Amino acid sequence: MALILPCLTRAAMRLMFAMIFGTGIASASDIRFVTETYPPFNYLENGVIKGSSMEQVRLIAEGTDISYSVEIMPWARALATAEHEPDVCVFTAVHNAERDQKFKWIEPLLKSRTILVRKAGSQVAPRTLEEAKAFVIGTQRGDFTHDLLRNNNFPKIDLATDLVLSLKKLMSGRIDLVPISEKYYDKLKRDGEQIESVLTLAEDTYSIACNRGVPDITIAHMQAVLDNLIADGTQRRIFAAYGVMAEEGKTN
Structure with missing residues (x-):
């Protein structure tokens, strides 16, 4: 169960976790974060990885006192x-x-x-998901949308290496x-x-999503930091900075 914390200093959070788990956070793993180019969540700009998710990951890593790296692939x-x-x-x-x-x-x-x-302007206009199955749907290899389309029995799936290529195919009329x-x-x-x-x-x-080998204490501490970012409004401010609109009635 996620821990929902009030606004705490890093030192207070470290003390709380030492009390809960009976150990210091020094046992937390170093983490290698990997991601893709998918603005406004994560993208490269002038050699720097930015985005609404990247900002949260940075704050989570810093709040957990772990050494970390981030790579786009x-x-x-x-x-x-x-x-x-x-x-990872x-x-x-x-x-x-x-x-x-x-x-x-x-x-x-x-x-x-x-x-x-x-x-824009295409005559492709399915009114239901069943009607959409008549068209060629483009997505990127390994993406959850590929599983989603397969699980819903979409017969015409065009796979690309990344979303940018799928969108280029869409604009050129190669997919629907x-x-x-x-x-x-x-x-x-x-x-x-x-x-x-x-x-x-x-x-x-x-x-x-972390490898199953990442220690539970590290996962719990990262979750607690994220819970705090949501509770104190930091996540919503990050969304605003990157033009990501929070859904009505949601805390994120």
């Missing part, structure tokens, strides 16, 4: 690295049934809907629809991308 590789290599965590990962037992989870970095989008986060869709629209929302595919919790 293709999503399928990032997910596989976190699953198979010790002391991947973000921003959707927590779904297929991944649940493969990782330890810190969440939520955000909650969002996944929607199907089309090129692409599933993306609603918050990413909002950013693309603000940036002037000529796309339109068609249907809601799913509602999702986006998280940090």
Whole structure:
């Protein structure tokens, strides 16, 4: 169960965890965080990794007093690295049934809907998910949306190495629809991308997914820091800074 903490100093949090677990936080692991280019959550700008999820990961790592590094790579590789290599965590990962037992989870970095989008002006206009199955849907290899489409028996799935390539295919007419986060869709629209929302595919919790070998004490401490970021309004302020709208009635 996640610990929901009041606003605490780092020293107070360290003392609380020493009392709860009977040990100091010095036993916490060094963590290698891996991610992909997926603005506004995580992306590279002038050689610096930024984004609403990156800011939270940085604060979580600093609040947990762990040594850490962050690396951007293709999503399928990032997910596989976190699953198979010790002391690795991947973000921003959707927590779904297929991944649940493969990782330890810190969440939520955000909650969002996944929607199907089309090129603006396209005649592709399914009114239901069943109707959408008649069209070619593009997504990236290893992404949760691939599992989602397969589990819902979508027959025409086009796989790309990353989401940017899928969107390029969409704009060139090579595919009909692409599933993306609603918050990413909002950013693309603000940036002037000529796309339109068609249907809601799913509602999702986006998280940090850690290798099963990461110690429970480290997971618990990172979760407690994230809980505190949510409780004191820091997460919402980060969302505002990156143009990520929090959902009505949600704490994140």
